[in-house]
Amino acid sequence: DIVMTQTPLSLPVTPGEPASISCRSSQSLLDSDNGNIYVDWYLQKPGQSPQLLIYTLSYRASGVPDRFSGSGSASDFTLKISRVEAEDVGFYYCMQSMEFPYSFGQGTKLEIK
Amino acid sequence: QITLKESGPTLVKPTQTLTLTCTFSGFSLSTSGVGVGWIRQPPGKALEWLALIYWDDDKNYSPSLKNRLTITKDTSKDQVVLTMTNMDPVDTATYYCAHSEDAGFGEFPDYWGQGTLVTVSS
Numbered sequence: 651d652i653v654m655t656q657t658p659l660s661l662p663v664t665p666g667e668p669a670s671i672s673c674r675s676s677q678s679l680l681d682s683d684n685g686n687i688y689v690d691w692y693l694q695k696p697g698q699s700p701q702l703l704i705y706t707l708s709y710r711a712s713g714v715p716d717r718f719s720g721s722g723s724a725s726d727f728t729l730k731i732s733r734v735e736a737e738d739v740g741f742y743y744c745m746q747s748m749e750f751p752y753s754f755g756q757g758t759k760l761e762i763k
Numbered sequence: 764q765i766t767l768k769e770s771g772p773t774l775v776k777p778t779q780t781l782t783l784t785c786t787f788s789g790f791s792l793s794t795s796g797v798g799v800g801w802i803r804q805p806p807g808k809a810l811e812w813l814a815l816i817y818w819d820d821d822k823n824y825s826p827s828l829k830n831r832l833t834i835t836k837d838t839s840k841d842q843v844v845l846t847m848t849n850m851d852p853v854d855t856a857t858y859y860c861a862h863s864e865d866a867g868f869g870e871f872p873d874y875w876g877q878g879t880l881v882t883v884s885s
Contacts, residue, residue: 754811
């Protein structure tokens with residue numbers, strides 16, 4: 651199974667400041683046939699279900715503000731928030747959708763300073 | 764508008780079988796490329812992917828739970844059912860169902876239900 655490792659696990663951020671979350675996979679998530687990298691990012695706000703933010707490395711899901719962006723390489727990924735807002739608090743998870751079983755990172759808790 | 768909702772018992776006893784139903788709307792599970800999966804989250808812990816069923820009845824299971832899981836669909840009722848046998852207190856979690864669809868840029872849970880908390884206790 652592919653293991654996803656996130657850092658940091660806790661991220662205090664001042665509103666208006668940028669934030670960055672890293673995720674690393676134990677195997678490459680690059681599909682050499684089409685160049686897609688199958689990593690996705692979710693935000694779970696307090697008391698809510700996870701919501702899709704980014705899919706296939708860098709595509710923003712519908713309705714997601716453009717302050718969220720995804721980037722990375724075959725096994726090293728980053729979610730960036732250009733300017734954190736109060737509504738961005740919650741747990742962020744990376745997930746690999748390269749192969750079954752899909753697997754998630756441990757989660758990163760973003761909180762406002 | 765795609766929506767999903769989980770239903771089932773909130774409390775089960777150890778060794779019992781859990782049956783959860785995901786009732787959805789806004790899409791058809793007979794459409795090519797569409798799938799419905801289950802993910803769970805123990806209290807205060809991370810997400811764990813469990814199983815997925817496709818429009819063509821193809822299925823995938825978490826290897827660590829494969830012997831205990833069965834996923835089925837009823838297209839006429841727009842429902843997906845997950846059964847998990849031999850429940851244990853460590854299976855206490857919120858269980859989510861989610862829609863996925865291969866749109867050419869990957870396949871991933873994009874719409875999630877609200878989740879249902881299942882507690883395993885005698």
